[in-house]
Amino acid sequence: MKRKNERFSCPALLAVALNLLLLYAAYFVTRVAFFLENYHTYKHILGSGKLLTIIAGGFYFDTSAIAYTNALYVLLVLLPLHSKETDLWQRFCKGLFMLVNGLALAVNLADTVYFQFTGRRTTMAFFSEFGSDDKLGSIVALEFLNHWYLVLLFVLLMAMLWVGYRKPKTTLRPLPRYYLVQICSLIVAAILCWAGMRGGFWDNRPIKVSTANQFIVKPNDASLILNTPFSLIRTIGKANYHDPAFFTQEELERIYTPVHLPTVQNDTTATTPPNVVVIFLESFGREYVGSLNRDRLPGYQGYTPFLDSLMQHAVSFRYTFANGRSSIDAMPSALSGLPMFVESFVAASHSINHLDGLAGYLGRMGYESAFFHGAPASSLGFQGFAKSTGVQKCWSQEDYEADPRTNGKADSDNWWGIWDEPFLQYFCSKMSDMQPPFMTALFTLTSHHPFHIPSQYKDIFTEGEMPIHKCIRYTDHALKRFFEQASHKPWFQNTLFVLTGDHTNMSNHEEYRNTTGLFSTTLIFYAPNGRMEPGIREGIAQQTDILPTVLGYVGYDQPYFAFGSDLLHTPAKDTWAINYLDGVYQYCKGEHVLQFDGESTIGLYRLDDYRMEKNMMGQASCQTQMELETKAIIQQYMSRMIENKLTIE
Numbered sequence: 001m002k003r004k005n006e007r008f009s010c011p012a013l014l015a016v017a018l019n020l021l022l023l024y025a026a027y028f029v030t031r032v033a034f035f036l037e038n039y040h041t042y043k044h045i046l047g048s049g050k051l052l053t054i055i056a057g058g059f060y061f062d063t064s065a066i067a068y069t070n071a072l073y074v075l076l077v078l079l080p081l082h083s084k085e086t087d088l089w090q091r092f093c094k095g096l097f098m099l100v101n102g103l104a105l106a107v108n109l110a111d112t113v114y115f116q117f118t119g120r121r122t123t124m125a126f127f128s129e130f131g132s133d134d135k136l137g138s139i140v141a142l143e144f145l146n147h148w149y150l151v152l153l154f155v156l157l158m159a160m161l162w163v164g165y166r167k168p169k170t171t172l173r174p175l176p177r178y179y180l181v182q183i184c185s186l187i188v189a190a191i192l193c194w195a196g197m198r199g200g201f202w203d204n205r206p207i208k209v210s211t212a213n214q215f216i217v218k219p220n221d222a223s224l225i226l227n228t229p230f231s232l233i234r235t236i237g238k239a240n241y242h243d244p245a246f247f248t249q250e251e252l253e254r255i256y257t258p259v260h261l262p263t264v265q266n267d268t269t270a271t272t273p274p275n276v277v278v279i280f281l282e283s284f285g286r287e288y289v290g291s292l293n294r295d296r297l298p299g300y301q302g303y304t305p306f307l308d309s310l311m312q313h314a315v316s317f318r319y320t321f322a323n324g325r326s327s328i329d330a331m332p333s334a335l336s337g338l339p340m341f342v343e344s345f346v347a348a349s350h351s352i353n354h355l356d357g358l359a360g361y362l363g364r365m366g367y368e369s370a371f372f373h374g375a376p377a378s379s380l381g382f383q384g385f386a387k388s389t390g391v392q393k394c395w396s397q398e399d400y401e402a403d404p405r406t407n408g409k410a411d412s413d414n415w416w417g418i419w420d421e422p423f424l425q426y427f428c429s430k431m432s433d434m435q436p437p438f439m440t441a442l443f444t445l446t447s448h449h450p451f452h453i454p455s456q457y458k459d460i461f462t463e464g465e466m467p468i469h470k471c472i473r474y475t476d477h478a479l480k481r482f483f484e485q486a487s488h489k490p491w492f493q494n495t496l497f498v499l500t501g502d503h504t505n506m507s508n509h510e511e512y513r514n515t516t517g518l519f520s521t522t523l524i525f526y527a528p529n530g531r532m533e534p535g536i537r538e539g540i541a542q543q544t545d546i547l548p549t550v551l552g553y554v555g556y557d558q559p560y561f562a563f564g565s566d567l568l569h570t571p572a573k574d575t576w577a578i579n580y581l582d583g584v585y586q587y588c589k590g591e592h593v594l595q596f597d598g599e600s601t602i603g604l605y606r607l608d609d610y611r612m613e614k615n616m617m618g619q620a621s622c623q624t625q626m627e628l629e630t631k632a633i634i635q636q637y638m639s640r641m642i643e644n645k646l647t648i649e
Helices: 012-037 039-047 051-078 087-118 125-130 136-146 148-164 175-198 209-215 219-225 228-233 249-255 305-313 327-336 358-363 379-388 397-402 420-432 468-486 543-554 623-643
Strands: 009-011 167-169 275-281 315-321 368-373 393-395 438-443 495-501 523-526 535-542 576-581 584-589 592-596 601-606
Touching: 009 012, 012 039, 012 051, 012 087, 012 148, 012 167, 012 175, 012 219, 039 051, 039 219, 051 087, 051 175, 051 209, 051 219, 051 228, 087 148, 087 167, 087 228, 136 148, 209 219, 209 379, 249 623, 275 327, 275 358, 275 468, 275 543, 305 468, 305 523, 315 576, 327 358, 327 379, 327 438, 327 495, 327 543, 358 368, 358 438, 358 543, 368 379, 368 420, 379 393, 397 420, 420 438, 420 468, 495 543, 523 543, 535 543, 576 623, 584 623, 592 623, 601 623
Parallel strands: 009 167, 275 438, 275 495, 315 535, 368 393, 368 438, 535 576
Antiparallel strands: 315 523, 495 523, 576 584, 584 592, 592 601
């Protein structure tokens, strides 16, 4: 007869696997508790037909959390060390297993309640926000009493782990066999843990908090898919937001607010509201567009003959800026009016904050919406972000390759995804399948390192002065082909096209090798119906202006949230732009750009000082007002990010 402590023993690797399976069950129970406690928020899931998707998404993040929190336990159990095979060692391993996972389950259940106050899973930002709050302990104790049933559930889950725990049993003889089995088991477990932490074997980047948006039904579903241990672990060491408290709330609202109360009417007279098409042009810095450089680079032709011709019928602005330096900054800026401060929103600890977007606002007017990107669906978290802001459908490389109307994988660049020209043609065809009015957004990808173009164009679009120039020429050609095809579609005339470079890239002119040039991108508004007077207008434009401008154009008459201006209805003197780089905020307004390090001004230049050669700090009367506005914008951003107030209540 087996002794009592051997009754539930089994081979070490199998024992580890069975114990981890217990954790999957426990995490699932805590997610069910989260759902029931917040039923009013998530009841729509039951009738959505997406329940299995939600469960699969939860399993995805539970795997990562379990791998992170149990890596040490797995190592200690499978360590190929003959002398460790004692009852004392095994009791220590079980104690570690219970302690670590008890903490994980406890924070999961605690967030079941805390979510109701924050609207998101707890991240490491919690400790900077509340670490010095001496009332926190009493608040937690009170909530324990009010939610005694969750405490009881925690006890039951811990009992399940204790009773169901399987003790690893190893064969000590012969020694060669012992070491071979232990070493192989440890290698297998290490590979699986590594893959679990990252979210898979093949993804080029580990999953992050915002990845949960890929599984959502509605924008605020991400917290149900996530678990708190994962959210805490993945935000360790991440930059946190801090409210600088420059002003009282009353002063702050008087100086600047991102809440818009529109008073303008629809600029069009069409019976059907105008369609909206936003095209993000990968790396299309302003420097590459000849017609946008007549004032600073006389005689310069640029690399975009089609865009130059299109701009004769479109609206652009004297100064146009990106709000960030990477592709993942452009989506929140253009589609949700949110600039990048400190860290990219898509990768930030606060990325599951509630955030409205162009698709969501227009959806309330009956618009159908879709997002297109020729890369794999998981690329850069674009799809997750798009869905979180109300986009209804997303189309990616996988969809393109599965569509019988395309050349499938033959159109892949074998690097990032589908070449721009065929994917833009696909984009045009898919829009023709949509019911107007619709809103779509597309991200191009060819004008990106390693700067390849299709072989049939290598003798047509030559290198230029820098490797990226041939890619800019190719994508410009792809745009020409897109507009040629689109111009024959019935929806074309009643469409507002917005084209913006997501960020800048390689530069070979001194006028762009400075802190304003690093953000000088392309922003064009084109309405084929001719209802916008074309030309390069005075004023400053930024990506966060896209949402207000589009909403003003279509006649959206409800309050909305955006750190930007309606460029078609705002006087040039009141337009502005802001961006952030390496701890410095850069605020452009009027004829100047002010640089602010979070505490004080460190520079003031004229915008037409294209090489930023003369620092006018302390010499211009506009500096004081620009400092006030910069501080107010920063405080609005930080306080609202921390308090999860990025939407209209």
